[in-house]
Amino acid sequence: MTMAVTVEAHELTKDYKFGFHDIDVSVFRTEKGLSPEVVAAISAHKNEPEWMLKFRLKALSHFRKRAMPSWGADLSGIDFDNIYYYVKPTEEQSRSWDDVPDSIRQTFDRLGIPEAERKFLAGVSAQYDSEVVYHSIREDLDKLGVLFGDCDTGLRDHPEIFRKYFGTVIPANDNKFAALNSAVWSGGSFVYVPKGVRVDIPLQAYFRINSDNMGQFERTLIIAEEGSYVHYIEGCTAPTYSSDSLHSAVVEIIAHKDAHVRYTTIQNWSNNVYNLVTKRAVAYEGARVEWIDGNLGSKVTMKYPAIYLMGEHAHGEVLSAAFAGEGQHQDAGSKCIHVASNTTSNVVSRSISKGGGRTSYRGHIKVHEKATGVRSSVRCDALLLDEESQSDTYPYMDIDSPDVSIGHEATVSKIGDEQIFYLMSRGLSESDATALIVNGFFEPFVKELPMEYAVELNRLLAVQMEGSVG
């Protein structure tokens, strides 16, 4: 028998294309790659209790056992061994803006955080690499008894609340990437709103990736007690790097009886990021949960915000917008699981593909056997701006109860020639007409955003649409 083993080596000269990028000032980082030692090092570095270390190690074994998903986007480009799973940027958490190191402040300045804060921020929890570096909580939130901080602090300072809810909505073995997050999570927000409290100002957190080969695995836990209201906003931007980054967050929301939680995201990671996120809420009797979910950036996004309607008259709402340009695949959607009777859900999805980009809507509506009087409506519309792009729709509906009214409608189309013609006959250029139609297409999503975000989104869309005509 003749056998041969050949090895081919390719040495790449990395061509760094910096967006904007600070000199790495990280203080502590784990080895590249994943092992029980790395997980233990993260836990030890954070001085975590024993139960959290056990939770992490168990999650790691789940992660290793589970296969990569066989459906959805192409994830073959992820090299789990070439990722730093934990980087802590500064020694101590900063309480005030003045304490934040200059280089980090400059990055935030570019993102407009101080500006935003002066205007309207209730509390800032800005994540720089894996740890929250800047954090301020307005006094009136303290007075109301609202807890708003990062998850590490939540675990340390409020262990009784934290442990009661952590990992209950999304168990560590839920899916491969939730398991990964559970093993190496760091940072993210912890929000607790006491009974009957309405938080009038949106709570906001900025997340950033800033270290080459840095994965971000933030963990967000939001608990709204009976009759309370909170609106949480998460926005992301990231500078461009030459090698791929992995972002795998877990967000858990618990909306108790008659609580109302709104979660708004605009995801604009740089186009080399794999963004594989598990977001799920449980809504008890009379509760209302809304996911407002925009996906503009990243190389690959797989994200399906879910609502489990556990109590009678609970309502779930998912409003999503996706934009995929060259080299991007936005595989996003929603899940509404009707466990209790007289629950309702409403899903509206709008997506645009351009320049060879691909958007996929993937959704699931399930009605349990004992749930009666369930109503659900799903509406998906997609625009294809050119011949190279792709749009997919994968709505799954499992109806196990007779007393339901379920509807799903989807359309895929291009911008109508007659619409363009009409606008041009009114004096608009073709590109202005296209931009106007695209803005109108996203209108149901944009109008739900706070003003600053709506302005920012329209600006981002304008940038994305540049050169789309002619």
Add this chain to the structure above:
Amino acid sequence: MATQLQTPGAIGPEAVTTRAANAPAWLAERRRAAWEAYTALPMPDRTRDEDWRRTDIRGLEPDEYVVDPGPTGHGAGLVEAMREMRDRIAPDAAFVASTRNGVRALEGAEALRAQGVTVCSLEDAAVHDEAAVRRALAHVPVDGSKFTALWNALWRGGCFVHVPTGVEAAVPIVAAHSAAGDHAAILPATVVVLEASPAAQGTMLSDAVSILHLGEGSRLDHCLLQRWSASTWHLATHRGVLERDSRLRFFAATFGSRLQKVYWDALLEGQGADATLTGVCFGGGDQHLDHQSLQAHRAPATRSDLLLKVAVRDRAQSVYGGLITVDRAAQRTDGYVQNRNLMLSRGARASGIPMLEIKANDVRCSHGVTAGHIDTEQRFYLQSRGVDPEAADRLIVRGFMQDALDRSPHAGFAEFVGGVLDEVVAGHSAAGVEAEGLS
């Protein structure tokens, strides 16, 4: 060590050897290759295969089923029952009746033959019209899936229709497949080839693997009724290949079997091809009825429109998965899918998964899925007008299905199916009779 005795004639290598011995060399080779593929392919698995996720066939042991029963006593009775059905649908139709022992009746095809239309068993065609049969079978590759591999290895008898250029078939053709006896396995084959033609037409009734090859400009109306007994496993692929400017109207009614998994594939290969697919499905008891459809738009200006109406009662479950694909070249595609489910009782379940994969931008593609129940007000209203509850349900189900029935390309077939539907809803359906099925 336990000795395992294979039931004579059961699905297995010996049955393949027998089939191959009676076939021309090319077909014998194809059967052996298909058997190899069948044994190599794993059974579909709920956890591994996405399209099988909602359908569990772990209870099926194919090698317990007899595909080659030897001479049986019930052949004449089966043919008589099938002939009666032909009479109810279209008395003037040509008639091809298959059982596990091959084609048992071939009648009323004289007018067609005079036109130059071939109507014969697929086995005969494999000898006399090798080129056409080979071309058609190529649309169902031997290793395409576990059950198409099995079919390729062991199909028997079968109906072959070949309509030459420019001929409009004078009468419809009813192809019926039936089997009787415990643990009978039947692998019905239907192949329809329409050569390039300005206006050719045929009406069909068939089952299991149907290959419908529509040449340029040809038209085919294909109707299908599945009424196997409530203990039957039914696995089928119906594949239409549409060349330029051809038109297929496909209509299928599903009432029988304990578990059905059928694939409807409309492959729109030529510019201007047009496929209309319509399904009427009623499930009761513990039936599990699974439809999977593919509308593959591969050429410009193609059109497809699918409507599947499903009513489920008792503990029956309906699964529907549908995919519209639009290739980059298929600009000006118009694709539509509708799946409407009526839930008649607690315990009944329905899943609908209509999918779109669109790679061209100048298209109009949409789909809709709904699930609803009989409004208690509707029932109450009918009862207050003196309609008893059973009749009220029958009226409501018939009303729900009517727009789908109206899409049947053959009026006699629609009428026949409507009658069967009423019987099934009323609960005294022949479909429940053990080991007696027509399709």
